[in-house]
Every structure is written in structure tokens, then in C-alpha cells.
Amino acid sequence: MKSFSGNGPKAVRDGIPEIIRNSGRECAVKELSDSEFLPELERKLEEELAEYLESKELEELADLLELILRIAELRGSSKEDLEALRLQKKLEKGGFEKNMFMLNPPEEKCFLPESSADPAEIPQVTRQIVFRPENTAVIEKHGVRMRIYTTGENSRNAAVLYQETETGHAEEFVHEKSDFLYYILEGSGTWVVEDREFKVGAGDVVVVPVGNRFWFRGSLKQVCITAPAWEEKYEHHIRDIEL
Template identity: 70%
Template structure:
């Protein structure tokens, strides 16, 4: 029985093999078929890093991770936003902490009270926010969820509008327009708005907007990606 040695490879590998005089057989898969192959590749790249500890292997891991995110409908920017949010909520790995044991019910809360006497984060600076561009809108996302699960805050700028109709199953979207004007299309109905106006889109309502705008968007409760539903992409 012939062993199956097929595996996901980088886009230029077939050309590189051909130039070196080596023959190869290549199949081009659909996104859905390629995804499990790429996830197998992730395991392979991780093992190679664990064996070599080389920086190049870490770079290979990142390349595979970014493509997996794309195939699952996200982008590098969205992945980075989630990474920064989780780092703000739970911290990174800079302190080299090792959890030796975990108490199911802490009758002695002082055993895990490092930093518990510190005050919560109150002021959030622009330089600490995650900055991404998504669907025609530049956004500055303030990672406030750890302090306030009841609401999230974004600053947005767009010259044309949001090129996606979507809905959020859990959060209301409340926009305060700082500059400019636009039109919100909510459940196929159009509503004009301008600087000084507030636009409220309740949870579960599909919507998008167009216009030249600078605005603050508050989501209540705080936005969570898992509850967002894509309807369709738009051209403005």
C-alpha cells in the first residue's frame, strides 16, 4: 500500500522544486478542503519548532496561523485585535508565571491575591487601543471589557461607509456622530444622520451605513465576535 505523503506547502514550492530539477505532483484544493490540511501543517510546524527552537520555524507557524484565520473568515488585523483584547483581560506571558495548583473554592483568597489591591483601569489612552481597518472603516478599539462587560467603545472614521451588512445577536450598537453625515440602512429602511445625532441599532437588526463620518460607537453589552453574523458584502 502506497503511503500518502501529501501535505500543504507554500505557494512557490512547486516552482522552486521545478527549477531544482525535481518532479512533483500538485493538487489545488478548495478553501474548505485545504483548511484541515493546513491545520495538519500547523502541527508539523510546531513540532519542527520544538525540535529546532529556531526563529524561522516560529515565522512558519505565524504564516500558517494567519492563513487559517483567513480561511475561517477573519483577517490578521482581527486576529491581532483579539490577541490584544485577551492580553488586556488576562495579561500576557511577560511575568513568566507558572500555575502550580488551582483551588476550586478558595477559602483562603489571599493565596491568589497578587495585584488584587490595585485599582481597576480607569483611563484608556488612544495609543493603548487596537487599530484596525475593516470593511472600509478605520477603527480604534478600546479594550475596556475587563472593566466594563456592559459596554464597549470604538472610535471610527470612514470616507464612504461600512461595506458589509451584518447583525449582532447580543449587542446594541449606539453611534454618536462627531463629524460628517451619513445614512444608516436598518432592516432595509434608510435613516439620515449628521454630526451631533445619535443612531441606535438594536441587537438582532441587520444594518450597514454609508457616508463620510467620524464617530464613536458604543456596544452594549460589550461586543463579542461570536455573536456577529455576516449578511452580505457591499460596494460603495
């Protein structure tokens, strides 16, 4: 078990002051604002990483995970956002299950040509053509279950997802780079785009232009296409929606 004796002021878990006081010792605590606490958490992350590298204990990994989730939250992202990004990167580049160790890492510039390059100069590579359900990543985010078929790794111009929901997408958000195009396969619902409501049903197509904030409710099965392919850094949370 960890000792609570410290080396100066530092971020601690919410229950630590009470544990210390219940043991008969005294401690002084100050509640910081989110902006003040964030750099303290990032310093704590370095401390916990060093402790894990020294001990290799599972408890230290749990501490790291708790810190990472809170840091993401203070930087404006939810646990679901972080998990979605993790799965997207795993789909695009794989995980670490195969124990790959690169002996001669290439320069970063060697990976992809700039999009403005002459197509004749772009080297031809073998890319996947058919994307099957059994090979896709599945995530749940804000009440919507999503099957990710393609990402920007497969096509910079567009990405394709299949979505199912019983209630809708419980988050209003805006994307600064991609249009969102939905083809409704089954069910019906309401899209709220820039505070305007639009009723939709099976066979309809909904186009949400880039830069428009939106959310939707309803019981739906649909295909979502983002053009160009969705990138997390251009998406911004507006507010949670109670459906």
C-alpha cells in the same frame, strides 16, 4: 533552506510544485476544496510548530504566521478580524512583554463569578474608572480607525469605542448579542440596516438592534457603544461592501 522531500501527501505553499518542477523533479498535485484543505493545514501547523521548536529559526515562525492567517480565513475570519481580536485580548489581559511566569496558576473557576451570582457575594476589586486616549488600543478594520476605550473586561454591560472613517465600514455584518449605538460627533453618512437606508449627521444617534445586519458609509467621527460589551464569537460576516 528547507528540503521539499516529504513524508507522504501534505499541504504546501502555492509555489512549491513549480519550484520542484523547475529543479528537474516531478511531483503530483491535487487542488482540494476549502473544507478538505482546512484539516490538512491544521496538520501542517503542527508540523511547522515542531520544526520551529527544534530549530528556533525565524523562517519557521514566518511559516506559522502564514498558516495561521490562512486557517483563520478558511474559518470565516479575515486578517483584520484576527488582528482586532489579538489587540482586544492584549488590551484586556496584556501581552507577553513583561516575561511573566506564573508559579501557581489558580483554577479557572477562581477568576470570575457567574453573572447570575448575588451582587453581595461578588468580591470587590479595584477597577479602572477613567479611560484616557493614550492608554487605549488603536486598530483599523474595514476602512474604520477605532480607538478601543473599554471592553467586557471593564464592564460586561457595555463597551466604548471612538471611530473615524473617510469612507465608511466596508463590511456588512450581524451581531447576535449586542446592540450597536453610534453618536455622530462630526460628518455625515448613511446607515444601511436590513437593506433600509438612513441618512445621519452630527448630533444624531443611530441604534442598530441586536440581530440586525448592517454597514455604513460616509466621512464620520463618532462614538460607538455596544451593549452588552462586544464579543467576537457572536459577530458574523455577511459580505464585503465596495464603498
